[in-house]
Amino acid sequence: MPTVEVADLKDGDFLLDVREDDEWQAGHAEGALHVPISEFAARYGEFTQAVPQDGRIHVICRSGGRSAQVAMYLVQQGIDAVNVDGGMQVWAAAGRPVVDAKGEPGSVL
Template identity: 45%
Template sequence: MPEVQVQAFAAAQADGAFVLDVREPHEYVTGHVPGAQLIPVGQLPARVRDLPRDERIYVICASGNRSRVMTDLLTRNGFDALSVQGGTGEWVRSGRPVVVGPHPNAS
């Protein structure tokens, strides 16, 4: 399974990488990676057409379990995707910033 550690992910995120959060909306609003786009696991199969095909997609969830499954789905559909090891939990534990609320970035 293609995965990336949070340190390497943080560098990519700082450079404007596409971040896909596959958690549920109630999880997302409590804190997510800045810029992360929300498409919950249950909606992703029907919404793959909404994702960019010309750039790598960093898939994140709470701990890395759902993101691994969704990364597998994406790579089988021709996307360049990586699952973030440890998910948002690891992102928070590493002291990185989070955005609270329904929008990808702070308002």
């Protein structure tokens, strides 16, 4: 499974958050696209329209398990996707900004 460290992510990298709504509402990376894993199959067509044509998709969840499943599926579809190692827990621990649904400082559930 291709992975990337949080420290290697740059501003502007395409980030796909596959956590559930309550997790997203509590705190997420600003600018990430939210498609819960439970809705991923149903929203795949919508999701593919948002994907940058020439960029890599960085898939993130709480700790890396769900995002690894989605990243593997995307790779099997021929999409350049990687799993963010350690997920939002590592993101927050690294001091990366986490915002809630209102744009205020958030937390990782």
